[in-house]
Amino acid sequence: MKEKVLVVEDDATLRETLVYNLTREGYEVSAARDGHNAVAAAREKAPDVIILDVMLPGIDGFEVCRVLRQEMSAPILMLTARDDEVDKVVGLEVGADDYMTKPFSMRELMARVKALLRRVRLIREEVAAEQQPPITRTVETDEPLVFGNLVIDQARREVRLDGQPAKLKPKEYELLLFLARNRGIALSRDLILERVWGWTHDGGSRTVDVHVRWLREKIEPDPANARRIVTVRGIGYRFEG
Numbered sequence: 001m002k003e004k005v006l007v008v009e010d011d012a013t014l015r016e017t018l019v020y021n022l023t024r025e026g027y028e029v030s031a032a033r034d035g036h037n038a039v040a041a042a043r044e045k046a047p048d049v050i051i052l053d054v055m056l057p058g059i060d061g062f063e064v065c066r067v068l069r070q071e072m073s074a075p076i077l078m079l080t081a082r083d084d085e086v087d088k089v090v091g092l093e094v095g096a097d098d099y100m101t102k103p104f105s106m107r108e109l110m111a112r113v114k115a116l117l118r119r120v121r122l123i124r125e126e127v128a129a130e131q132q133p134p135i136t137r138t139v140e141t142d143e144p145l146v147f148g149n150l151v152i153d154q155a156r157r158e159v160r161l162d163g164q165p166a167k168l169k170p171k172e173y174e175l176l177l178f179l180a181r182n183r184g185i186a187l188s189r190d191l192i193l194e195r196v197w198g199w200t201h202d203g204g205s206r207t208v209d210v211h212v213r214w215l216r217e218k219i220e221p222d223p224a225n226a227r228r229i230v231t232v233r234g235i236g237y238r239f240e241g
Contacts, residue, residue: 002028003117006047008038008064009079010056014102018051021106022113035059042068049116051109052096054080062094069095075116079104121190145180147241150219150228152180161219171196172215175208179229179239188236212237 005027009015015031022029030045032038035058042050050068054061065076075097098112145152151160157173159166168176174196179187189205197207216223230238 002026003049004028004030004045004047005113006038006042006045006050007031008033008035008041008051008056008061009053010034011053017106018109021110025110027113033057035061035064038064039067042072042074046072047074048120049113050074050076051113052076052078054078062090065096066094075120077109077112077116118190118194121188122194145177147180147183147228150241152177159219166218168215168218172211172218175211176215176219179237180241183239183241186232186235186238190236192236208236 005022007015007018007022007029009018009031010033012033015033019029019031030041030047032041035056038050038052038056039059052061052065056064061078061080065078068074068076076095077098077100078096079100079102081102097116100109100112142155144154149162152158153160154177159168159173159176175192178192178196189208192208193205212229213223216226216229220226220228228240230240232238
């Protein structure tokens with residue numbers, strides 16, 4: 001399912017440019033040209049992220065932001081033509097999540113939208129994970145995690161396969177430990193990236209795929225037909241033990 005973006009901008013040229021670029025990135029995009037239409041569109045479309053201009057006809061962006069923040073949690077990226085610190089403070093106070101001053105780089109805007117959407121996905125995945133039966137979660141202690149011939153010795157930060165040390169790199173170990181502690185739960189690439197590499201990592205979800213491949217080569221009897229780290233199509237990976 002495509003992620004939905006609402007663009008609220010009274011400048012027709014900029015609005016069309018934003019819609020075009022966001023659509024090209026694969027998002028489902030809707031647009032509004034004034035404050036009243038923005039509120040109506042947000043209620044109807046339930047967007048995953050909102051790009052909201054401050055200077056709008058009817059009711060301004062600050063008021064739109066205040067109204068929408070009371071009704072929904074979708075992140076709001078505000079745009080303004082003025083590089084005014086007061087505007088930024090007011091925007092953040094009424095509920096905006098991010099702020100950009102015109103003129104701006106389209107590449108930077110796309111990166112910020114992607115970051116906001118990634119945050120939304122992470123929150124949703126954490127909520128979904130919390131709803132999993134408690135038995136699927138491994139208690140985080142220093143006790144060894146044993147899965148047949150595979151042992152994760154947390155106290156020694158060591159992995160043994162058939163009693164012999166498996167030579168894992170630090171990130172491979174952290175990845176395996178995170179997967180093992182969430183045995184049986186489908187984990188998205190974005191969630192894995194956040195928990196193992198952190199928000200500051202810029203490598204993208206491809207990093208996860210590469211490390212999973214390396215890890216499979218070290219702990220799977222047949223890496224091409226993995227049984228311990230299973231691919232969940234359209235989501236990410238699940239550790240089966």
